[in-house]
Amino acid sequence: MYKEKELWDRFLGGDEVAYAQILKQYSDRMFGYGCRMCSDEDLVKDCIQEIFLTLWNNKANLSSTDSITWYLLKCTKTSIIREQKKWLKNEELADEYFFDVEFDIETKIIADLDNLKVADKIKSIINQLPPRQKEILYLRFYENFTLTEIAKLMDISSQSVYNLLQKAYKNFRAEWLPLVAVLFKFLSV
Template sequence: MSNDNNRLIRPDDSALWDLFRAGDEAAYTQLMKMYSKTLFNYGFRICQDKDFLKDCIQDVFLELWNRRLKISSTPAVKYYLFKALRLRIFREQAKWNRGEQLDDNYEFVVEFNIETKMIADLETIELSTRIQQVLNALPNRQREIMYLRFYEGLDFDNISQIMDLSKQSVHNLLQKAYKSFRSEWLILITLFSKHII
């Protein structure tokens, strides 16, 4: 099993999932506690209407409980929940307070924890801020893919299913994001090197 899948699959998740599917309310409650914050963090990057987002998360869990006998077993609970939330947000977009239309031009806000995720050895706020600016300059889908791949540890198959894209499209968008990020990264490193010398 790859490291990506190890980050995606926690041993207790699939066991809890199966208990929940069998009607165990304690397992269901535990899953909600484990994933509500993670789902909110992901959903907030798509829609910044907090009340709407909380409703979507609640609806996802309510629907899961109501359909528990029809839901299949899964080793990747996080992926399953991300996909369910993303579908719910897009399906319920007419209820957004701001009345925005959500399509391919939706805003995906990235607030990576730069210090722990990308530059653990560099403890400078200026460089972290500049890197975050580079990430946020990427097109929305590229930002979302970068978030799902590197922050949430999802693999190409999971990302393609969550975002309803082909695996090749995910790969192509990620390569474009890499290319953009690398060119900006070289500029940042050059500027940073001159600044600290």
């Protein structure tokens, strides 16, 4: 298995095996991210297919990257937004778009505490957050992106990412405090 930069550079050099590995290794992640932005799975699949076709056809003109994940998620987001605009020619796309997220921590809490109500509450809290805040939490904690990478991916400033992340934390904490009390009560039994 190659490191991301080496894998990408091999692909840029025309290595079909590296291209196939990138497709295999990253397409599911792109699909998962795309489906969080757009509920039309067929549109997401078409976008991903077009991305990989474009990548192969334009590999000679592409730059090196240290993060294939970041690059491909950025391509996914850009492609979905562009395609949605084509499909909705006369409709204006809202700045606050759909973004659905389900964090693995929910599953861990269910397994650790065997308490579905707690996991449902966490999911409910997350789903009450505005779409951009959910997206930032997803990118920060699921994809492990830096604030700078998130800013570039979302086409906003690093300060805006920081501000939205702080708002998400604040919103989550406001709803979380009553849940923590329930957890302590549950754990002390």
